[in-house]
Amino acid sequence: xxxxxxxxxxxxxxxxxxIYSWRAAWVYAHxxxxxGDDKVIHFTRGRDQExxxxxVIDFLLVSSGPNRSSTPCLVCSSNEVTTATETGVTSSCLxxxxxxxxxxxxxxxxxxxxxxxxxxxxxxxLAATDANEVVVRRANYLxxxxxxxxxxxxxxxxxxxxxxxxxxxxxxxxxxxxxxxVSRYAADIGNRRDVLKVExxxxxxxxxxxxxxxxxxxxxxxxxQVQVPAVTTLVAA
Numbered sequence: 028x029x030x031x032x033x034x035x036x037x038x039x040x041x042x043x044x045x046i047y048s049w050r051a052a053w054v055y056a057h058x059x060x061x062x063g064d065d066k067v068i069h070f071t072r073g074r075d076q077e078x079x080x081x082x083v084i085d086f087l088l089v090s091s092g093p094n095r096s097s098t099p100c101l102v103c104s105s106n107e108v109t110t111a112t113e114t115g116v117t118s119s120c121l122x123x124x125x126x127x128x129x130x131x132x133x134x135x136x137x138x139x140x141x142x143x144x145x146x147x148x149x150x151x152x153l154a155a156t157d158a159n160e161v162v163v164r165r166a167n168y169l170x171x172x173x174x175x176x177x178x179x180x181x182x183x184x185x186x187x188x189x190x191x192x193x194x195x196x197x198x199x200x201x202x203x204x205x206x207x208x209v210s211r212y213a214a215d216i217g218n219r220r221d222v223l224k225v226e227x228x229x230x231x232x233x234x235x236x237x238x239x240x241x242x243x244x245x246x247x248x249x250x251x252q253v254q255v256p257a258v259t260t261l262v263a264a
Contacts, residue, residue: 043159
């Protein structure tokens with residue numbers, strides 16, 4: 028990973044990579060999981076799930092997906108429209124995902140010095156990634172089985188991709204209190220105590236209530252142990 032840029036060429040892609048592309052003159056980035064065969068699985072908001080803020084952020088959030096051309100893509104357009112509208116998880120070809128932008132790879136298990144040296148967030152994390160085959164399985168599972176719990180990822184495609192890569196979620200009880208006025212370093216998922224390792228099958232099983240909580244608080248992952256496969260049990264809240 029370079030200090031100034033995570034940009035890569037398409038020839039460097041591997042199935043299981045967390046990739047992103049900047050939108051709107053570097054105002055925000057759209058994130059997804061490359062699963063091979065020129066396909067990217069990513070998270071977008073269904074139009075019936077949009078949450079207004081009354082600011083320009085509304086436009087950016089609703090737009091945080093591939094640009095839809097007036098000429099439908101022959102490779103992925105029909106699948107993208109149906110899946111994204113119904114579940115929030117969609118599959119696109121790499122070209123549609125990039126929407127004319129450059130390709131970047133999100134980096135995992137970076138050292139603290141490099142993390143702090145990066146000019147902006149949303150490009151790397153201290154957390155370790157799971158094996159690529161596990162990452163691809165999670166992404167495909169959520170694509171196939173649906174994912175309607177929009178609030179879980181705060182309508183955030185980056186959170187979705189990080190979950191696919193690590194299986195980690197921030198504990199709901201702590202998020203309810205609010206942890207937003209902290210430094211980027213302290214807030215990174217690889218440096219927090221309030222994260223849970225959640226199996227993707229358990230994640231989708233808990234969607235009916237739209238809530239997730241730990242059955243055992245001892246399953247919270249401590250810093251430096253995010254790679255340990257401690258798995259929480261989902262219970263209705």
